[in-house]
Amino acid sequence: MNVKPASEAIISFQGVTKQYEGDPAVLKDVSFEIERGKFYTLLGPSGCGKTTILRLIAGFTEPTEGRIYFNGKVINHIPANKRQVNTVFQDYALFPHLNVFENVAFGLRIKKLKEAEIKEKVLEALRFVNLVGYENREINEMSGGQRQRVAIARAIVNRPEIILLDEPLSALDLKLRTEMQVELRELQRRLGITFIFVTHDQEEALAMSDEIFVLSEGVIQQSGTPMDIYDEPINRFVADFIGESNIVAGRMTQDFLVEFAGKTFDCVDQGLQPNEPVDIVIRPEDLEITRPEDGKLQVKVEAQLFRGVHFEIQCIDDAGNKWLVHSTRRADVGEAIGLTFDPEAIHVMRFNETEEEFDRRLEAYS
Template sequence: MQDTIIRFENVTKQFDDDAPVLDNVSFEIEKGKFYTLLGPSGCGKTTILRLIAGFLEASAGDIYLNEKKINAIPANKRPVNTVFQDYALFPHLNVYENVAFGLRIKKLAKKVIDEKVKEALRFVNLSGYEKREISEMSGGQRQRVAIARAIVNEPEVILLDEPLSALDLKLRTEMQYELRDLQRRLGITFIFVTHDQEEALAMSDEIFVLNKGEIQQSGTPIDIYDEPINRFVADFIGESNIVSGKMIQDFEVEFVGRHFECVDQGFNPNETVEIVIRPEDLEITAADKGQLRVKVDWLLFRGVHYEMGCVDVDGNEWLVHTTKKAKIGDEIGLTFDAEAIHVMRLGETEAEFDKRLESYDEVE
């Protein structure tokens, strides 16, 4: 609790008589970490950001910052700053004046303002750009100006509302590294909103996956990728092969008409489940040597690997990422390790899921 900087306690946000945008959401944010709120449009991620910033009021529940309830505290009194999707820079002010704007409102001494602005610009690698007009800056440079303007006020939390979405792919990738490095150097809590799964996986210490106003799962990128809690998370985080199955007993599961060894436990005997196998965990072999026998339906070259769509005799589709090439129409075998099989319990809550995973450790 002592490292918690933001806490939501049963927070709901509803506009008029519409369905809640956020529905009884609770979570904690720790100091000095990079968090990502991930989900499709309309899932509630930007609403969480605006509630933290003070731009919206919760319909129910409480929001705490450093264990102080902030529901009634106005936005300008909260130690947070927001970097918007369009950066919201002042076009009539140069770089220096954009960054200095908030400090001038606070009526700080000119020397103090100058020191803080230059330090902030140095942090974002824009030293020497003080007199540059905003119209003369590239998209990546404008984003850095917006970040400098946010950090110059020394906030405890920086909120970033899809700030990379307007950038081209190459620049976007570069800025992912820069943002992550900046957060580590500053030691400030970053809360980043995106619908881009790859962005979330690359940048985050912790991810909250949202859907329809609820947090589906939270955890590290590796935990969420390797151990998705349900079909939505498995589908949204990375690409997945998902089929129905039956948990015969601990460490044994049945799907596509065959029994396989797995590493999951804690299910009821013969419980109906869903199976996830990631495309990169499937290996190509001869048709008669595979655990699955499939026919190649389509093939794409992705640069570092081939992406193949395959179909088994029951009509199940299998997505495969491999460095080996096969031709459309070929019959091939697919093999996979027991560790590649992830078993999902239908309707399991995150608390139940976490408890089950903890029992794995106890057994080990």
């Protein structure tokens, strides 16, 4: 895919490849655009290339091939200190010998601003992250969440055009992590600055993002809003990586009719070849438990776990397909039950379909 930098795009990658000498390419011909004022997430497993994209935007490394545009200008060789970009690192990279005020003021002092201006900017940044009154606190006296706020204050104190966040929540416990997700999202809205967030946590990406880029093996597999990614995964990797999924082999017999698990079902997909092999995705929460005779599928319960808000029920059908069900209804191990679902719950995935082909097919439905 080859894109030209658009006027509304603050960052554009055009055919970017990154390869270190003697190693396979970390990024492979990657092209995308980042619009101003949105919260983006780069999501994928370790080694997929998401942190490399962050480093390329920050200027910590240069692409092997391709071009990177910032506000329409090529920045391949522009050093990091000349870019309107600040980074919040995973370990926060705070100075332990400086207090909160001096950590936030560090970059301003390098620029040799006047003391009154430094004080004004630092206090404004601390207000944004709810740390007014902590100016003289030592870093080793701060909690993990407070340290993260200091790192964010230091990143926003000069109002950069882009803030890069490299898994900054990974060291926090679950409750604090959830709280900081809300705070970060609200902070981005108030500032209006473009945030680019790196994580391997799917729930985190779905909760915080305007748009998500899902990466695997140096390639963007799919991009879109959280709902787009969750409801309409493009391939087996995305469907399996984003949330929990039931993925079974099927065959598209004709428009609006698909076969899997030895039966034929109504669906909402069209535009595929008659009898084309496909993968079928049904999310666990879209399966409803019924009596066996009332179900579209008849299954046997193999295991059940209580997850607080629902039961997680593992089943198997007569064709040997495994099914995961999320239900508020309890089932017993060994029990025969029925499963029913709406045609809209069936998501059909073609093999080797590009994102452009996938988008055209979805547009045809509407």
